[in-house]
Amino acid sequence: MPEPTTDPGRGADHPPSLGLGTRIAVLFAVGGLLVSLGIAGATMALTRRQLVEAREQTATVVAVSNATRLSNQLTPESTIEDLPTVVDSLTKVEGGQRIIRLGDDWLPAPELDHDDLPPDLVARLDARLGGRLVTEVRGAPHVVVGIPLSAFDADYYAVVDLAGITHTLDNLQYVLLGAGAATTVLAALLGSWASRRTLRPLRRVRGAAEAIAGGRLDTRLGPQSDPDLDRLSDSFNEMARALEARIHRDARFASDVSHELRSPLTTLMAGVGVLEARRDELSDRSQTALDLLVQDLERFNRLVNELLEISGYDAGVADLDLTEVNVAQFLSATVAGMDGIRLDLPRDGHGLVIEADKRRLARVMANLLDNARRYGGGATTVSLECGEELVIAVEDDGPGVPDTERTAIFDRFSRGSAGGRRGADGGTGLGLSLVVEDLRLHGGRAAVEDRPDGRPGARFTLRLPRPTPHDTTEDDGR
Amino acid sequence: MGQHLPMTQPPPASPQPATTRILTVEDDERIRTAVRLALEEEGWEVSETASGEEALESFGTRGADVVLIDIMLPGIDGFEVCRSIRRLGDVPIVMVTARSDSHDVVAGLEAGADDYLRKPFDPKELSARIRALLRRSRPDETRPTRIEIGGLEILAEEGVVRHEGTDLHLTRTEFRLLVELATAEGRVLSREDLLEKVWGYDYFGDGRLVDVHVRRLRTKVEPDPANPRYVVTVRGMGYKLQA
Secondary structure, three states: OOOOOHHHHHHHOOOOOOOHHHHHHHHHHHHHHHHHHHHHHHHHHHHHHHEEEEHHHHHHHHHHHHHHHHHOOOOOOOOHHHHHHHHHHOOOOOOEEEEEEOEEEEOOOOOOOHHHHHHHHHHHHHHHOOEEEEEEEEOOEEEEEEEEEOOOOOOEOOOOOOOOHHHHHHHHHHHHHHHHHHHHHHHHHHHHHHHHHHHHHHHHHHHHHHHHHHHOOOOOOOOOOHHHHHHHHHHHHHHHHHHEEEHHHHHHHHHHHHHHHHHHHHHHHOOOOOOOHHHHOOOOOHHHHHHHHHHHHHHHHHHHHHHHHHHHHHHOOOOOEEEEEEOOOOOOHHHHOOOOEEEEEOOHOOOOOOEHHHHHHHHHHHHHHHHHHHHHOOOOEEEEEEEOOEEEEEOOOOOOHHHOOHHHHHHHOOOOOHHHHHHOOOOOOOOHHHHHHHHHHHEEEEEEOOOOOOOOOOEEEEEEOOOOOOEEEEEOOO | OOOOOOOOOOOOOOOOOOEEEEEEEEOHHHHHHHHHHHHOOOEEEEEEOOOOHHHHHHHHOOOOOOEEEEEEOOOOOOHHHHHHHHOOOOOOEEHHHHHOOOHHHHHHHHOOEEEEEEEEOOHHHHHHHHHHHHHHHOOOOOOOOOOOOOOOEEOOOOOOOEOOEEEEEEOHHHHHHHHHHHHOOOOOOOOHHHHHHHHOOOOOOOOOHHHHHHHHHHHHOOOOOOOOEEEEOOOOOEEEEEE
């Protein structure tokens, strides 16, 4: 069976229903069941009719011939005692018995008496008419043929048991039921196979849609084997193209805006730089104004740069300038000159070299340290662990990050519950989202958790894949 | 991101007889003017040009001590200006790139630039870059003046490198890189070591500066640049010069 296509995450608004594949299989099974039931029913009815008719006819023919012979052998003087000898010479039918009335006397059959005869038929014969009836005799179906012997005051009844036919029909019924069940199962299997075949292109569509949702915007469907499906894949590809174009246009717009801001920013920074160099010539008021200008220019500059970076990620054009980075040296250089930060390096980690974009990694660390300074009272420990992956952690002594904000804190322009505290040195609100993107480019991920020592404070972790060990240095000449 | 260098206070008036002359190429008039003002604050003389053609003409007639080139120019682009000036001399070139596209950086370095800045840049950073380029242009007395490694002969004072008796023409940055590797006496220098010694960057400088300059150096000093014999890469560590 194909796996259910309903998304369990969205089960809240839609009760879980059977998947299309399952439905097709069930439909096939029900169809198979109905068809086999129909065929079985028709077969049963036809067979029953034919068997019963044949038996009736045989019974009638034999009864008529027997009645004629009986009539020929009787004389008006014959009494009921003479009958058994006459009757013995009559033709026998399997399962057949006969009851004969002569005057007021009845010659019963071995197992039946004249009380067992259907009264309707007896009444018919009393009126000197022949008749035939299929009816229950002693709880079992029988054919009863009644023939009046017109020359005498006598009737000939033949009672033929239909139990043999019922038995045959019962057997047939079992065979048909078995065939029906087999047909149903076969139909279900066929349905399941057909649905899988039918759904295979749909699964490809699903895969492509998931790829696009995952950011691989250039995903397209290949040609299908069926004109109907070709239309689907054409429409899908058209949608994907439009989506890609639109996303790129939006990202390019953000990128263009940021680019356009770079030229005036360059002028502003150079101009403000000149003013700063001549700060002493300015009045106190002008100096205050200049300080404001310098601070906000710095923030503006950061914001534009970060927006440019983000538009790069969104357009999928962000690439890594990979160089060899000695992680221990990198972390030492990162915290160099910063007071109050303990650097915790593993003893064997000093030769660890990864391929990374040093500029991006440096920005990641700067953002984490900046975040710790802003919201956690400053980082206390920067540590490195080399297990199955590299884990770089930045801890602070601040209030920590509540569970509910641990994902949202990495969103763009998110400041969490600490947002209200934003002062003149507030960040751009993009720092942690850049951390996530930069880590993703490196095949790693960022998270925030509790400090492992149980003390209050946040622990931001960066997990990077461990480098594959390379066939090493021909010479370590240090 | 901590690329700031310790600032030395600019001399109000240059003690040197000839002031340092900086040629800038920038098509945006406002940026050009603001950058000129900022550079003049450092006591340098600035020649402004608005196009590549103008810059090449100015450089051809009057020369310059440092050239600052914006990559995005109408007409001849910054890369071409860079290559043309490089053909005329070994003057230090700083390239200004507006794009965050990293290909521009490598292309600019390969066109002959010694260093680069991204727009928008802090004028203090620009001055620091220029000072670093000027500083290393001057000889250093504490070093041995003559070094011989294999077929290479380096005369640090004269700025001359010979390979088996033939003079090699290196830019000042390439020469300085070679001298640093040579004076390390076979030890491996990391990219960060070289960034600090040659360019005056801290740890976070761009390692591609080193990689591209090493590549250019190899094309000049190596008999077979694809299989370097002298300037060898030590994986995970850096570069070293061997005999």
